Amino acid sequence: MLDTLDQLFEQQKEKALQMRSAPIAARKKNLKVLLRWLDENKQRIRDAVYQDLHKPETDIDISEIFPISNEIKHALRHLNAWTRPKAVSPGLTYLGTKSHIQYEPKGRCLIIAPWNFPFQLLCSPLVSCLAAGNTAILKPSEHTPHTAALIEDMIKELFDPSFVTVVQGGIPETQALLKLPFDHIFFTGSTPVGKIVMEAAAKNLSSVTLELGGKSPVIIDQTANLEDAAKKIVWGKFTNNGQTCIAPDYVFVAEGRESAFIATLKKHMERMFDSESKGFQNSSEYSRIVHQNHTQKQIDMMQEAQSKGAQVVAGGSYDIKERFLEPTLMTSIPEDCQLWKEEIFGPIIPIKTYSDISEVIDHINENDKPLSLYLFSKDKKLQKKITKETSAGTMVINDVVLQYAHPNLPFGGVNHSGIGKSHGYYGFMEFTNQKSVLRQRVGLTNASLFYPPFTSFKKKL
Numbered sequence: 001m002l003d004t005l006d007q008l009f010e011q012q013k014e015k016a017l018q019m020r021s022a023p024i025a026a027r028k029k030n031l032k033v034l035l036r037w038l039d040e041n042k043q044r045i046r047d048a049v050y051q052d053l054h055k056p057e058t059d060i061d062i063s064e065i066f067p068i069s070n071e072i073k074h075a076l077r078h079l080n081a082w083t084r085p086k087a088v089s090p091g092l093t094y095l096g097t098k099s100h101i102q103y104e105p106k107g108r109c110l111i112i113a114p115w116n117f118p119f120q121l122l123c124s125p126l127v128s129c130l131a132a133g134n135t136a137i138l139k140p141s142e143h144t145p146h147t148a149a150l151i152e153d154m155i156k157e158l159f160d161p162s163f164v165t166v167v168q169g170g171i172p173e174t175q176a177l178l179k180l181p182f183d184h185i186f187f188t189g190s191t192p193v194g195k196i197v198m199e200a201a202a203k204n205l206s207s208v209t210l211e212l213g214g215k216s217p218v219i220i221d222q223t224a225n226l227e228d229a230a231k232k233i234v235w236g237k238f239t240n241n242g243q244t245c246i247a248p249d250y251v252f253v254a255e256g257r258e259s260a261f262i263a264t265l266k267k268h269m270e271r272m273f274d275s276e277s278k279g280f281q282n283s284s285e286y287s288r289i290v291h292q293n294h295t296q297k298q299i300d301m302m303q304e305a306q307s308k309g310a311q312v313v314a315g316g317s318y319d320i321k322e323r324f325l326e327p328t329l330m331t332s333i334p335e336d337c338q339l340w341k342e343e344i345f346g347p348i349i350p351i352k353t354y355s356d357i358s359e360v361i362d363h364i365n366e367n368d369k370p371l372s373l374y375l376f377s378k379d380k381k382l383q384k385k386i387t388k389e390t391s392a393g394t395m396v397i398n399d400v401v402l403q404y405a406h407p408n409l410p411f412g413g414v415n416h417s418g419i420g421k422s423h424g425y426y427g428f429m430e431f432t433n434q435k436s437v438l439r440q441r442v443g444l445t446n447a448s449l450f451y452p453p454f455t456s457f458k459k460k461l
C-alpha cells in the first residue's frame with residue numbers, strides 16, 4: 001500500500017474537487033449507506049471487537065455501534081441547517097455590501113484511530129468528515145487487528161478508494177501518511193503521539209483535530225452521595241478495563257469518608273463485574289487489557305507504588321499472559337510515583353484524601369489540563385467554584401462519562417488533552433472551512449475613504 005500512497009492521494013484530489021460542488025443530497029447518501037451497513041453487520045462488529053478486547057456483546061452495542069448510528073442520524077437531521085450559507089449584517093462600516101459565510105469541505109482528510117474503542121473512534125470522525133463533504137484516508141490501530149480488518153472490508157464494500165480508503169499499519173505507515181499534504185488531519189490517541197502528528201502537520205500547514213488523553217480527576221466532597229458516586233465511578237472506570245480516554249483516572253475524597261467510599265466501591269466492583277461470583281478473571285462482564293505489554297505496564301506502576309509504601313486495598317491479582325489485572329484500588333501513593341505522572345489507562349484507581357478543597361484545585365491547576373473533570377457534590381456553591389476555578393476539556397457534575405455521547409455538546413480536550421472538538425455540529429465544523437464571502441453591491445464604497453491621496457478631509461475622519 002505504501003508504494004501506491006502518492007497515487008491514491010492524487011486520485012482523492014480529483015474526487016475532493018468534485019465533492020466541493022456536489023449537492024448536500026450526495027453527502028446524505030454516503031451517510032445512509034454507512035448507517036445501513038451498521039444495521040446489517042452488527043454481529044460482524046461484535047465478533048471483531050470481542051476478538052480484540054474480550055468486550056461483552058451489550059457493551060459493544062452501547063459503546064461501539066450505538067454512538068455511530070446516533071451520530072449519523074443526528075447529522076442527517078441537521079445537515080441542511082449546518083451547510084446553509086449564513087448571512088451576516090454589514091454594520092455601518094460595510095453598508096452597501098452583502099456578506100455570508102459559506103461552509104465548504106476542507107478537502108482531503110486523514111483520520112488516525114487508537115485501539116481502545118477501535119471501531120467507534122474511527123467511524124465517528126468519519127461521519128463528520130463525510131457530512132462535511134470530504135474524502136478520507138483511514139488508519140485504524142494495528143493493536144486491534146480484527147476490527148481493523150473489518151473496517152477495511154466495510155470501506156471496500158461501501159466506497160471507491162478515490163473517495164474513502166483504509167491504510168493499515170503501525171508507526172512507519174502512519175508516518176508515511178503524515179508526510180502527505182492533507183487538508184485536515186483528525187487524530188485520536190495519546191498526547192506524545194499527538195505532538196508528533198502536530199509537528200508533521202505543521203510542515204504542510206494541515207489543520208488538525210487532536211483528541212488526546214491525560215489524567216481525568218474525580219472529586220468527592222463531604223456532601224456527595226457515596227453510594228451513587230461509587231456505582232458510577234466503578235462503571236466509568238472498569239468498563240473496557242479502564243482503557244477509556246475519559247475514564248476517571250484518580251479520586252480525591254474528602255477526609256473522613258475514605259473507608260466508607262472504598263467499601264462502597266468494592267461492593268459495586270463485585271456487583272457489576274463479578275455478578276456470577278466466579279472471580280473477575282472468569283467473569284463474562286470484565287474485559288481484557290489490550291496486550292501483554294500494556295498489562296505489564298499497569299503491574300509495573302502498581303508495584304513501583306507498593307515498593308514506595310502504597311497500599312493495595314482491593315484487587316491487585318494479575319495474569320500477564322491472560323492480559324488480566326483485577327479491578328484495583330490503591331491508597332497512600334507517594335507523589336513521586338508513576339501512577340501520579342501519566343495517564344493510567346487501565347483498571348487501577350489511586351485514591352487520595354483532602355482536607356481543604358483548595359489543595360484539590362491547586363493540584364488540578366498545577367498539572368496538564370484534564371480531558372474530563374468529575375465532581376460529586378450536592379453543594380451548589382462548590383459546583384460553581386470548581387467549574388470557574390479549574391480548566392478541563394469537559395466537566396461532569398454527579399456523573400461520569402455521559403458527556404461523551406451528548407449530541408449537542410462539543411467533545412474534546414484542551415492543550416495537552418487535545419485541540420479542537422468533535423461530535424455533531426462541532427465535529428462537522430472541524431472538517432469544514434468557513435469561507436467568508438463579501439459581495440460589493442454599489443460602485444462607490446465607504447472603503448474609498450481609506451484610499452490615498454489622504455486629503456485633509458480624510459485625515460480628520
Ligand code: NAD
Nearest residue numbers: 113114115140141170171174189190193211212213214245
Ligand atoms: P497511540 O497514540 O499510541 O496511537 C494512536 C494511533 O497513532 C495509532 O493508529 C498508531 O498506529 C499511531 N501511532 C502510534 N505511535 C506513532 C508514532 N510514533 N508516529 C506516528 N503514528 C503513531 O494511542 P493508543 O495507545 O492507540 O490509544 C490510547 C490513547 O488514546 C490514550 O492516551 C487515550 O486517552 C487516547 N484516547 C483519546 C480519546 C479522545 O477522544 N480524546 C479517545 C480514545 C483514546
